[in-house]
Every structure is written in structure tokens, then in C-alpha cells.
Amino acid sequence: MNIQDIAQKAGTSIATVSRALNNSGYVKAETKQRILKIVEENNFVPSAIARSLSRSETGNIGVIVPDIENPFFSKLIVALEERIQGTGYNLIFLTSDEQREKEQRLINMIEQQRVSGLIMAPVAEDNKISRRLLLQLEEKNIPVALVDRDLLDSNLDGVFMDNLAGAYAGVEALIKAGHQRIGIITGPITSKPGKERLDGYLKALQEYGLKLGRDYIIKGDFKIQSGYEGIKKLLALPTPPTAVFTSNNLMTLGCLNYLNEAKYQIGRQISLVGFDEIEVLKLIGYPLSIIDRDVSLQGNLVMDILLEKIRLLGKDKKSLARREVKRLTIPYQLILRGSEKLES
Amino acid sequence: MNIQDIAQKAGTSIATVSRALNNSGYVKAETKQRILKIVEENNFVPSAIARSLSRSETGNIGVIVPDIENPFFSKLIVALEERIQGTGYNLIFLTSDEQREKEQRLINMIEQQRVSGLIMAPVAEDNKISRRLLLQLEEKNIPVALVDRDLLDSNLDGVFMDNLAGAYAGVEALIKAGHQRIGIITGPITSKPGKERLDGYLKALQEYGLKLGRDYIIKGDFKIQSGYEGIKKLLALPTPPTAVFTSNNLMTLGCLNYLNEAKYQIGRQISLVGFDEIEVLKLIGYPLSIIDRDVSLQGNLVMDILLEKIRLLGKDKKSLARREVKRLTIPYQLILRGSEKLES
């Protein structure tokens, strides 16, 4: 069943059916009525594929995040969803699973699908291939906006956060609580948040004159397991740290998991400050101190940027080119709930 | 840039380019080489839209879940993703946000997009419109498979779980722990899990000869807030329950949130058993007793069913029609960690 069949039954041309379906151009009220009735009776649903091909645009917006199980990203997705309501665009979610190659495949796939735009949180900042692919997208008039994670030398629009200042504040809180030996579990240092949070940690140590060995820096990968392994290693050091700063929520969880297994008690033998909220813990009143941010805001802002780019593009390719790149940084919030200090 | 341009530059016809790109038919090795080189140089990416239109199939599979922030569903999504790797199909995630109308819109949208199949967890069991839409999809040769939640009188393929037995076991555990007054916070009774879990609760009470008033049954909606409100109401009763059974993870969290705020202690003043795992609590060793299930298994099974249907369809429309409907039920697991009992 296609528009042709409907036209036939209604005794009109396909052009008229198309106009009736799209509320475009002139169609006599009764003709429209008749057509819609036939559409209804036959459960006709027009093909977005054919429409996209004809219009040379799909109205779909791709979203690529590294990890759908991370509440930060699912919350972000919800924000994106909310913001897109009523615009007529659809969102297509994809997850790169923290894998560079998969990310590359997905970008390619999304390009094949001829999306109207792409929002992405890249797996790694130094992924040259992804960078090239994204820049190509833009050349082909598919606007891109980054979120949370950046891509080196790409100068793409995006909404990030002040990771360095956030991590600095977190570590500072530990220092002020009296800690001298503070370990960190980093994210992949190839990712913007991973690197900047480490930098924040280093800066805090330096400014407060703490000189610590490199053993106190454990490389993680933003996943639970690496948090678990990380703190295990830290606590096995000859002079273990008395506090640990973790670079994201999942690794914080990994730490908590290990601490629980190994019967360490937060606030007694060890202190902890983590990056990003863990909603569940907040709800049950678990006293975890964290660096947080307004995820919804971040989502709204990046969606606004992308929609603006798409709109400009619709008007005129040139006006998009003239537009100034927008790279926003949202602030952090330090939320102290007790886990940063040891009981005296 | 399209296949035409490539053909031009390569000095061949578009058919040859198409064959080179799809590894189909005969193409001389050097010709292919030449074509691929030109494709490469020009960063040409073929249009999936045009391909879909031409082939009359997209190779995209839609997935509609009610809540992306619920870890159960994000875990399910991961399982679906894993299972689809290597099949050549793509997944498109959409969330209905527990709203019936939105679900309907999404089904329509997915139909417009001419997906090759749909996996869905319906918001409500009694949604006649969604049912009609899904049955229509099947008539139009778009296979559907349900997951976790059912649709009344639809007899669609799907993978569910033994909610009744699970809830029964959970409540039974509370009874065996000595509780006589047990409240429940239900899901929407219009959803299969919501209804069946309530039935399991009622059955357990009956079999153990406990007669409780209707005040002990609080209607929730599978969201955090309703858990919070629910247990608040229960504890405000003249003779409040000593234990509560919650019908899903988010409502359990809502309960925990209230208990924390109101300074109730699990195991002292109140006992709790909830449906579905809460990973975070498990990791930190929080002694919450739950009814769980193998989410990955559920995802794998439903994907297998859908892929099988798609495959049959490819072979021959008739063989799909002849196929027997597959409705699987996966078992529950009762995991007792202590929250079911009160300290004596």
C-alpha cells in the first residue's frame, strides 16, 4: 500500500494525496477529508524512507554515547529527548561501548542513514579517525555537536564541564579534611574528562605542596571493574593512601564494591570523593561526597546548539559557515556528605 | 556525491559501482579496486535511505522501552545490542516514558521508518490502540516481539518472566521471616508485571491464611516517587505493616529514600523485599532482598525470536504465518540478603 493506491481509491493524483498528508499547498477541504478517510480505513502509513529520499533529509538526529548503562548518560539521553519534543525531529541512540572502532563504525552508519545532525560523546580525545569522520560529516552539511567529551584539534561545537576545577575542588576537600596521602583512579587519559580530572588532582597536590609518588595514580577506564582493581592496588601499597579520588561514578562504585568486600569502612580506614552523582546512594542517604553538575542543563544546551546549527543550515549553507563555533563549559558543584573525612 | 559520480570518475556504470560496493554479482578485481579507491578518495558514503527504498527493507530494528533510566531496561538494551552484533542489523532505541500516547506515536513513527522488526515492552497491557498498531505491523510483514510486558489478547511472541511465582516467593520469604502484616506497592495494574506481582502477593497471603485490608495495597506506577509516597502512606496507617513488598526496583528505591528520610531502619522497624536487582546496592553490600532474573537471557531470547521471524519472512511470507507463536517465560530467583527479616 502506497500513496499511489490511496490516490487511486480517492480518485485524485498522488500529488494531492501528498499535500493532504503533509498539510502543504492547496487541497479542498472535502478532498482532504475523503483522502484522510481512505488513509484511515486502509491503515496507510507513509514511508519515511521515500520521503527522506525525496526531501533529501531525514529529520533524524543521531546520538552516540559511550555507555548506556552509566546513569550519567541515560540521564543525558532523557534530557535530549525532552528537549527535542515538538521539534519534529527524532532521536536515534547508539552506544559505542567505550570502543574506538565501534564508534567509528557507528559514525559511518549514521552517515549512511543521512541523519540531520549528530550529538556525540567521543570515546577518546585522540581518536584521529573519529575526528576525521566528524569533520567530514560537517563538510557534508551534517552538523555535529559534542557533549561531555572532546576531540582534540577538532574545534567542534560542544558542551563540556569544568573537569579540572571540579577535580581540584574534590581533592582540595580531601586535603582540607586532613589527608596527606591521596590516590586517584583516573579515566582513560585519552579522554578529555579523564585527562582534565587528573590534571585537577595534580594541581591540587601541587598547590598544597603535597608530593606524592606515581604509585598513587592508577589508570582506570571509567568502568566499574577498573575502580575495583584500582583501589585494591592503592590499598596494597607499602604506605597506602588514606583517601582516594575517583574520576567517575562507575569507578567510584567499583571502589565501594572492593571496600565492602575487603571490609574497609569509609570514614574509618579510608576516605573517598568521586566524580559524578550516584543517584541510588543519594536516595538511601549514603554519605558519599561527590563532584556533580547539571546533567539536564548539559543535555539541553547541546541539543539547542545542534538544533540551531540545523536551522541555520536550512536557511542557507553560508550562514552556518559564518557562525561562530560554540563551546560551552558548565560549572561543577562540590557536594560534601561526609565521605571525605575520617572520624577522629 | 552519489554512486553516479563515482561511476563517472571510474568510467563504469552505476550498476558496477553498486556491485563493487556490495560484493554482489561479478566485478573484475581491478575494476573493483579502482572503484573502491575513488570511493575512498572522495569519502563517499552510500545512502542507506536510497538503498532501503530500493531493497524495500531497512535492516533497522526498533526497540521501544518505557524507561531508559531504569537499569533493568538499560541492561536489557545492552543484551539486545550484544546479540545483534554481526547480524548486519542496526538497533534503534526509543523510549515511551511510561506514556501510552507516546508509545502509540512511537509505533507509528517506527512503522513510517519501515523497520525490519520491532521489540517492545508495552507501557500498559490494556492499551488497545498499541495492540491494534502492533497487529497491523505484523500484517504488514513487520515482525514484532514483546519483552517483559505483555499486551492483552494479542498473542504476540515474547519473553516474559514468572512474575506471579516471583512475587509469591518474595512475600513468602517475608511471611516465613515472621511477618503478619505485609504491605505491597504495586506497579500499574494495567501492566502484566504490575498485575501478576500483585496476584503473587495476594496468593501468598491467602495460602498462608493472612487476611489483610485493602489499605495494605498501594498503587504505584513503577517510578521512584510512587515508592516514596507509597511507603509513606503504609507507615502512616493505624496499624502499619511490618514489612513491605515493592513491585519494581525504582519503587524500592523510593521506599528506601523515604525510610532514610524518616529515619526508619531496615531490619529494625521495617522489612523489605523488592522486585528486580539494584546493582548499586548489591555492589556496596547493602542487604536488600530481592526477586531477580537473568536480564541478559531475556534480551538474548527475545532478540533470537525476532531474528528468527525476520529470517522466516525473508524466505517466504507463508512460512512465517505457519510458524507457531513463541511465548517464553524465564524463571525468577529469590535472593535473600537480610532485609526480609527483623532483628529479634
Added chain:
DNA sequence: GATAAATATGTAAACGCTTACATTTATTTA
């Protein structure tokens, strides 16, 4: 009531691929 303007509808090209069928060229086979 003639003319202009607004409304309604139709025709056909275009979007960018795939693929059945036709044709040409190279390789086997007898």
C-alpha cells in the same frame, strides 16, 4: 461580465540506490 487573483488539482522529474535482464567479453570444452 471581463479580468485578475486565489484556490485546487494534475503531470512528471527528481531523490540515490538495487537488480532483472541484456549484452559483451573471456574462458572452457569437445
Added chain:
DNA sequence: TAAATAAATGTAAGCGTTTACATATTTATC
């Protein structure tokens, strides 16, 4: 070496829409 087969390529229709342009009809204007 002619005939048969396999390999390589091309031609053109088709997928289901949208939309520019053309044409027909109605309504407004003087």
C-alpha cells in the same frame, strides 16, 4: 575452432515520496 559456459559490464525500471511547474476551476474586483 566452433560452441558452450562463465565472467564482466551496461541499460533501465523500480522503490515511494515531494515539489516545481502547468493547468483548471473558483472567487473577488471593478
